[in-house]
Amino acid sequence: MVSASQGVASVLAPLNGKDYLSSEDASAEQTAALLELARQLKSGDRRIDLGNRVLGLIFTKASTRTRVSFQVAMARLGGQTVDLNPQVTQLGRGEPLEDTARVLSRFCDALAIRTFAQQELVDYAHWASIPVINALTDLEHPCQALADFLTMQEAFGDLQGQTLAYVGDGNNVAHSLMICGALLGVNVRIGCPEGFEPLPGVLDQARALAVGGAQISVTSDPAEAVRGAQALYTDVWASMGQEQEQAEREQAFKGFCLNGDLLAEADSRAIVLHCLPAHRGEEISAEVMEGPASRIFDQAENRLHAQQALLAALMGGL
Ligand code: CP
Numbered sequence: 001m002v003s004a005s006q007g008v009a010s011v012l013a014p015l016n017g018k019d020y021l022s023s024e025d026a027s028a029e030q031t032a033a034l035l036e037l038a039r040q041l042k043s044g045d046r047r048i049d050l051g052n053r054v055l056g057l058i059f060t061k062a063s064t065r066t067r068v069s070f071q072v073a074m075a076r077l078g079g080q081t082v083d084l085n086p087q088v089t090q091l092g093r094g095e096p097l098e099d100t101a102r103v104l105s106r107f108c109d110a111l112a113i114r115t116f117a118q119q120e121l122v123d124y125a126h127w128a129s130i131p132v133i134n135a136l137t138d139l140e141h142p143c144q145a146l147a148d149f150l151t152m153q154e155a156f157g158d159l160q161g162q163t164l165a166y167v168g169d170g171n172n173v174a175h176s177l178m179i180c181g182a183l184l185g186v187n188v189r190i191g192c193p194e195g196f197e198p199l200p201g202v203l204d205q206a207r208a209l210a211v212g213g214a215q216i217s218v219t220s221d222p223a224e225a226v227r228g229a230q231a232l233y234t235d236v237w238a239s240m241g242q243e244q245e246q247a248e249r250e251q252a253f254k255g256f257c258l259n260g261d262l263l264a265e266a267d268s269r270a271i272v273l274h275c276l277p278a279h280r281g282e283e284i285s286a287e288v289m290e291g292p293a294s295r296i297f298d299q300a301e302n303r304l305h306a307q308q309a310l311l312a313a314l315m316g317g318l
C-alpha cells in the first residue's frame with residue numbers, strides 16, 4: 001500500500017496539523033502508512049523526537065489503556081501530557097467549550113478527547129487551532145482501530161482480502177473497525193442481535209470507502225459472521241453510559257458470546273481480539289480470552305505504538 005519510493009513521511013505529511021476525529025480522517029494510503037510507521041516505531045527501526053510538545057487530555061469517561069498509552073507515547077516522543085479532566089478544570093464548572101478550546105490551543109500542541117457526543121469533539125475541533133484526536137466517543141474509537149489492524153497485520157502480513165468478524169454490539173468500536181477496515185481492504189463482518197446493528201450511515205460510509213473490493217456486512221447470525229474469518233473481535237455489550245441497560249442487554253446478546261464454538265467456525269489460524277476492558281463469561285469466554293488464539297494483550301500494547309505514529313503525523317514530527 002505504501003510504496004518504498006513514497007515513504008511514510010511524504011504520505012503522512014498532509015496530516016500535519018489535522019484532526020483525527022474519525023477513522024475516515026486518514027485516507028486509505030495514510031492509514032496504511034500509519035500502520036507502517038507504528039511497526040517501525042515498535043521494532044526500534046525508527047525513533048522520533050517531537051521536542052517538548054504537550055498533549056492535553058480531556059477525558060470525561062474512564063480510561064486505562066487510552067489515557068496511559070497517550071501519556072507514554074508522548075514521553076517516548078520527547079514530550080509530555082497534561083491532565084485536563086473536567087473535574088480539575090473550569091470545564092466542570094461550566095466554562096464554555098469555545099473558550100476552553102481557544103485557551104488550551106495557546107498552551108498545548110494537540111488535544112486528545114474522550115467524551116459522549118461526537119458533536120462535542122467536532123465543536124472542539126472547530127474552536128481549537130491545534131489537532132484534536134478522538135480518544136473515544138459514542139460514535140467512534142479510531143485510535144483503537146489503528147491498534148487492532150496493526151495487530152492483525154503482525155499476524156497475517158498483508159491485510160487486503162483478510163476478514164475480521166466482530167461479534168457483539170454495533171457500537172463505537174464496531175464503527176471504527178468498519179471504516180478503518182474498509183480503508184485497509186479488510187472485509188469486516190458485524191454479527192449482532194437485531195436492534196443492535198451499527199448505524200446505517202456508518203455502514204454506507206464504510207462501503208463507500210472500501211478499498212480493493214472489501215466487503216462490509218452485517219448479519220444477526222454470529223456463526224455466519226465468523227465463518228472462515230482470520231480475526232474474531234468482540235467488545236462489551238453495554239458501553240460506558242449504557243450501564244443501566246446491562247441486564248436487558250445480557251438477554252438480547254445471548255448466543256453472541258465469543259466462545260470455543262464460535263472460534264471453531266473461524267479460519268484455523270484465526271486470532272482473537274478484544275479492545276478491553278472485558279467481561280469474561282459475557283461477551284467472551286475465559287477459555288477463549290486466555291487461549292492460544294488470543295492476541296488481546298499484544299493488541300493492548302499496540303495502542304502505544306499506533307498512537308505514537310498518529311501523534312508524530314499530526315504534530316509534524318516526521
Ligand atoms: N480499549 C480502551 O479504550 O480502553 P480504555 O477504556 O481503558 O482506554
Ligand code: NVA
Nearest residue numbers: 171235239240275276
Ligand atoms: N464500547 C466500549 C469501548 C471501551 C473501550 C465503550 O464505549 O465503553
